[in-house]
Amino acid sequence: MKPQMTTHHSLAGLRSTLRRLAHRAGLPVELRYRLALSATRVAAGELAAGRPVLLEAVPPQPDGRAEGRGEGRLTVRLHLPHAPRRPSLDGLPLPAERLPGPAAVWRLPAPALEEPPPGDDPPGLVELLEEELSAAVSRMDALAEDHQRLKHELAETNSGVLALYVQLEERDEQLRQAHGRILRQLEDALRPPPVRVPGVEMAVHYEPAEKHAPTGGDLYDWFVLPDGTVHITVVDALGHGLTSTRSALNVTHAVRTLALEGHPVESIVARTDEVLATFDHDLMATVQLVRIDPASGELVLANGSHPPALLVREDGETSLLEVRGRGIGFPLPGSERLLRDRLGPGDLLVLYTDGLTESRRDPREGEQRLARVARRHRHRPIEEIPAAIAEEMHTVILHPDDTVALTVRRVPG
Structure with a gap:
């Protein structure tokens, strides 16, 4: 197989020459039809315009010399001598190298074959196409x-x-x-269950600010003292999550210990701050203490920066039980005085944390709404009242916070 240069005026002639050339060079069938498709795509525009193209083939040589291109490589150059611009070589089935001027070259690995003996007819174009197919x-x-x-x-x-x-x-x-x-x-x-004592019934509802963090700084505690009175503590420690829970637990445990030791209720807020200040320097919490005599209904309340309790009389009259004072970790902690009142049969006491009334950022408006809501729900079963109050108070929440709603109702007994 010798180097050859042919001129072509049609795509059919170009394809036929390329197929026979590739067959004689021993190219694999897939390389053969990829070469034919690629050269046809490069030359199609020129031939359609009536301009001829030149096909140059430098075959591999049997003695290892491939005319400057090395052994075992078939070099095919396609020249477009009359093309007004360089042809596009992008996306060809067989990538081509670009030569100076309007031309393309393919260098393909191929065995160096001897010239076919005289009289040995090469396969026809149909046979080559059938082989490719x-x-x-x-x-x-x-x-x-x-x-x-x-x-x-x-x-x-x-x-x-x-x-x-x-x-x-x-x-x-x-x-x-x-x-x-x-x-x-x-x-x-x-959160301990309600205390069961004759004369009063109690219930509580707790709602965390975030559902995936069900603990927070809002806690409560209730228990019966040796003299038969019921003690209730409501705490709101600064912050959220486990850290505030720990702080609130410290407060409730300290208050319970001091109350059971017999400390006067008016001194417990200040005494709690004194006890906890030695090991929890960052603790800040509001606290409210309530004592109720189940037999007489006598009520005593001490407060340290906590929201006021709400008293709803059996006939629907409401009043806020406000006592000035400063909470745990505040300057000069303690309740300034004790508030005394009396629960009559059917009277409802509502204790809560600020998450109940400050969901709309206006505590006073929240307290007024709480009075109206508690009045409407005061005759429901006690275990339903705290959740019903919280649900109605939280129809709009602009400032989510942990919430405790605790209710105590005096009953004849």
Whole structure:
């Protein structure tokens, strides 16, 4: 096979020459039809305009000399001598190198074949096309088989992923249930159930500012003193989350200890600050203390910077039980005085933290709304009242905060 230069005026002639040339050079069938497609695409514009193109082929040589291009390489150059501009070589089935001027070159690995003996007729164009078509069909069949295999593998993978997803969902549900049990146990430990004593009935509702963080700085405590009176503590420690919970627990535990030791109720707020200041320097909390005699209904209230309690009489009359004082961690902590009143049969006492009345950033407006809401719900079963009050107070929340709503009602007994 010798170097050759041919001139072409039609795409059919160019394709035929390229196919025979590639066959004689021993190119694989796929490279052969890629070369024919690429050269046709480069030359199509020129031939359609009636301008000829030149095809130059430098074949590999049997003695290892390929006329400057090295052994085992077929070099095909396509010249467009009359083209007004360089041809586009982007996106060709077989990438080409650009030469100076309007031309393209392909350098293809090929065996160095001897010249065919005289009388050995090369295959015809139809045979070459049939060979390329057969190779393309085989390639398509192989791709279809690979596609089917990949679909099967993907189906198996999807089945495995689905099974894993189901397992993860089941595991996630188990973790959610375990988390819920732990949170309920934690809430039970932090929030004691209502005290059961003749003469009064009590209920409480707690609502965290964030549902995923069910603990906060709003806590309460209630217990019966040795003399039979009921003691109630409501605390609102600064902040949210576990840190504020710890601070509020410190306050409730200190108050309980001091109350059971017999300290006067008017001194407990200041004494609590004194006790806790030695190991919790950052603690700041409002606190409200209430003592109720179930037999007589006598009520005593001390306050340290906490919102006022609400008293709803059986006939619907309401009043705020306000006592000046400063909370734990405040300057000069303590209740300035004790407020004394009396619960009659059917009277309802509402104790709460500021998350109940300050959801709209106006405490006074919140206190007025609370009075109207509590008046409407005062005759409901006691266990329903705190949640009903909180739900109606929180129809609009501009400033979410932890909320405690605690109710005590005097009953004949």
